[in-house]
Amino acid sequence: MKRIFLFLFGLLTIYVIYIDLTAGTLPKVEIQTEVQTAVTMVDHESNMESFEAEVEPGETLISIVENHIKKPLPVSIEKLIKDFQGMNPGQSPEKIQIGSTYQFPDYSK
Numbered sequence: 001m002k003r004i005f006l007f008l009f010g011l012l013t014i015y016v017i018y019i020d021l022t023a024g025t026l027p028k029v030e031i032q033t034e035v036q037t038a039v040t041m042v043d044h045e046s047n048m049e050s051f052e053a054e055v056e057p058g059e060t061l062i063s064i065v066e067n068h069i070k071k072p073l074p075v076s077i078e079k080l081i082k083d084f085q086g087m088n089p090g091q092s093p094e095k096i097q098i099g100s101t102y103q104f105p106d107y108s109k
Helices: 002-022 061-069 077-087
Strands: 041-043 048-054 101-105
Touching (some): 048 077, 061 077, 061 101, 077 101
16 A cells, blocks of 8 residues: 555656646746847947847847847957946846846947
């Protein structure tokens, strides 16, 4: 009898783990958002062009800029971080929020 209960408990545990990994335990909220809005702006203080984009899940500062310019990053990471912080005072590139919109430096030219 103990074996049957342990077997059923094991199956239940495996099933719960499977559901948790595939669907998650929290309800998924469907929000329609624009993937990326590109607007060319000029930062008057540094005369650097910029674009505005909404952060999607899995994106980083580098990936957003590289996807926008469609090539590898042409500047150092330190310069990218400095330019980002200059365009978004008080914001850290390590702590950008999904769904938030930020100004990003445009190195396409």
